Amino acid sequence: MGNCCRSPAAVAREDVKSSFSDHHAKRAAAGDSSAAGGTGGKKKPPPITVLTGVPKENIEDRYLVDRELGRGEFGVTYLCIDRETRELLACKSISKRKLRTAVDVEDVRREVAIMRHLPRSPSIVSLREACEDDNAVHLVMELCEGGELFDRIVARGHYTERAAAAVARTIVEVVQLCHKHGVIHRDLKPENFLFANKKENSPLKAIDFGLSIFFKPGERFSEIVGSPYYMAPEVLKRNYGPEIDIWSAGVILYILLCGVPPFWAESEQGVAQAILRGLIDFKREPWPSISESAKSLVRQMLEPDPKLRLTAKQVLEHPWLQNAKKAPNVPLGDVVKSRLKQFSMMNRFKRKALRVIADFLSNEEVEDIKDMFKKMDSDNDGIVSIEELKAGFQNSGSQLAESEVQMFIEAVDNNGKGTLDYGEFVAVSLHLKRMANDEHLRKAFSYFDKDGNGYIEPEELRNALMEDGADDCTDVANDIFQEVDTDKDGRISYDEFVAMMKTGTDWRKASRHYSRGRFNSLSLKLMKDGSLNIGNEQLS
Numbered sequence: 001m002g003n004c005c006r007s008p009a010a011v012a013r014e015d016v017k018s019s020f021s022d023h024h025a026k027r028a029a030a031g032d033s034s035a036a037g038g039t040g041g042k043k044k045p046p047p048i049t050v051l052t053g054v055p056k057e058n059i060e061d062r063y064l065v066d067r068e069l070g071r072g073e074f075g076v077t078y079l080c081i082d083r084e085t086r087e088l089l090a091c092k093s094i095s096k097r098k099l100r101t102a103v104d105v106e107d108v109r110r111e112v113a114i115m116r117h118l119p120r121s122p123s124i125v126s127l128r129e130a131c132e133d134d135n136a137v138h139l140v141m142e143l144c145e146g147g148e149l150f151d152r153i154v155a156r157g158h159y160t161e162r163a164a165a166a167v168a169r170t171i172v173e174v175v176q177l178c179h180k181h182g183v184i185h186r187d188l189k190p191e192n193f194l195f196a197n198k199k200e201n202s203p204l205k206a207i208d209f210g211l212s213i214f215f216k217p218g219e220r221f222s223e224i225v226g227s228p229y230y231m232a233p234e235v236l237k238r239n240y241g242p243e244i245d246i247w248s249a250g251v252i253l254y255i256l257l258c259g260v261p262p263f264w265a266e267s268e269q270g271v272a273q274a275i276l277r278g279l280i281d282f283k284r285e286p287w288p289s290i291s292e293s294a295k296s297l298v299r300q301m302l303e304p305d306p307k308l309r310l311t312a313k314q315v316l317e318h319p320w321l322q323n324a325k326k327a328p329n330v331p332l333g334d335v336v337k338s339r340l341k342q343f344s345m346m347n348r349f350k351r352k353a354l355r356v357i358a359d360f361l362s363n364e365e366v367e368d369i370k371d372m373f374k375k376m377d378s379d380n381d382g383i384v385s386i387e388e389l390k391a392g393f394q395n396s397g398s399q400l401a402e403s404e405v406q407m408f409i410e411a412v413d414n415n416g417k418g419t420l421d422y423g424e425f426v427a428v429s430l431h432l433k434r435m436a437n438d439e440h441l442r443k444a445f446s447y448f449d450k451d452g453n454g455y456i457e458p459e460e461l462r463n464a465l466m467e468d469g470a471d472d473c474t475d476v477a478n479d480i481f482q483e484v485d486t487d488k489d490g491r492i493s494y495d496e497f498v499a500m501m502k503t504g505t506d507w508r509k510a511s512r513h514y515s516r517g518r519f520n521s522l523s524l525k526l527m528k529d530g531s532l533n534i535g536n537e538q539l540s
């Protein structure tokens with residue numbers, strides 16, 4: 001088993017000095033801009049300044065930056081070490097090149113402001129320092145090396161209501177802390193919680209505040225953000241407040257107890273309609289054997305009316321959490337662990353593929369998008385109207401499918417202005433290039449198909465999943481093959497890979513811009529077809 005599957009601390013402590021200096025030398029030799037500080041001799045425009053009141057400095061003056069721990073839409077998280085204290089930390093480096101719009105920049109500023117604003121807590125990852133250089137913004141945080149929430153549950157010998165109650169308490173304590181200090185998280189989901197270490201009693205920590213926002217009592221919001229499975233109905237109705245975090249925590253609790261989301265469908269519209277319908281299934285296994293107290297709490301957290309939904313304080317006072325140590329300690333069964341494993345690992349496969357695709361988008365392609373926008377903006381006012389959009393596609397002989405053109409038109413229809421500015425235009429274009437470009441999908445497929453034989457073999461998938469630091473992935477790779485390998489020949493063909501990416505695609509990890517635009521469009525559709533007026537019923 002390679003280093004990527006072991007604890008970051010264990011790897012680094014074997015030979016911290018040589019490991020870090022080796023890695024730094026390789027990055028510098030490869031021309032890594034953050035390591036070498038060079039620009040390759042090409043004159044570039046002045047870099048943007050993201051953080052105010054923060055002096056620009058080279059991150060490697062104070063920290064030794066080592067191997068990659070994870071990768072997201074805008075940045076890469078590295079293992080790093082404080083040169084002075086020798087403390088192992090995590091450094092999230094957000095590339096300025098990928099902050100293509102003012103909204104992207106504002107998201108980063110707000111994330112840093114919120115992490116600085118929230119008080120230190122054992123349930124929230126602490127931000128040690130935020131700094132920036134010409135190439136990136138760097139967030140230095142405490143290192144969490146205990147793995148993702150679902151992975152830990154799956155790895156345990158047995159899993160019980162009592163264990164689920166302990167996790168739920170931590171998540172709701174994070175919500176309570178956020179709300180007390182005027183912050184709505186807006187993106188609570190299992191992937192945003194990591195264990196601090198490998199110990200059995202390790203604290204669970206919230207790690208991502210990228211979509212969080214400050215709020216004042218009584219303030220309402222209309223921007224549609226978040227992840228579909230965990231999204232409250234009032235978000236889709238574009239009128240929400242802090243109550244949405246309790247809904248999301250309730251969805252996580254439901255999954256913790258039975259292994260599947262309460263609101264599920266293969267399409268985004270199907271998921272949204274299921275959320276609005278509000279039917280909660282307490283009949284499938286293992287619900288008949290779960291305590292009535294647990295079901296009661298889930299119902300009250302998934303109350304469709306935010307005015308009637310429990311507050312964080314009320315959730316923590318609920319008998320099931322008050323008596324968490326007395327909750328049933330009977331294993332919930334292998335079916336729940338199996339579902340959690342499949343749910344977690346399938347998402348991981350898709351997330352990995354989407355990250356690979358995102359990295360293939362070249363600067364030339366971005367320039368093409370810029371040129372297209374300029375040509376469509378016939379009056380040079382910096383925005384494109386729906387008329388300019390239609391005329392531009394017609395005049396350019398665009399090869400976009402009708403559904404893709406419609407996506408642009410829906411974005412125009414739904415932003416409240418009837419126009420698209422450059423940033424909004426880029427956002428939709430980027431997603432179409434990433435997901436509709438066969439070349440990008442083939443490159444992503446080739447990333448997994450290491451031997452180039454035209455198929456992803458079980459071992460290749462297992463190794464790719466293990467690159468992100470997971471333990472032995474043999475079983476989960478087998479589970480994924482059960483889903484994706486539709487002709488059951490023991491390998492994943494390119495067509496099967498494309499089907500996975502385009503059917504029920506995990507667009508939770510697509511760009512924030514795309515998700516925002518897509519949900520605005522979806523909200524309008526639901527409004528037109530009457531779905532937003534669906535009555536709220538529950539299965540008993």
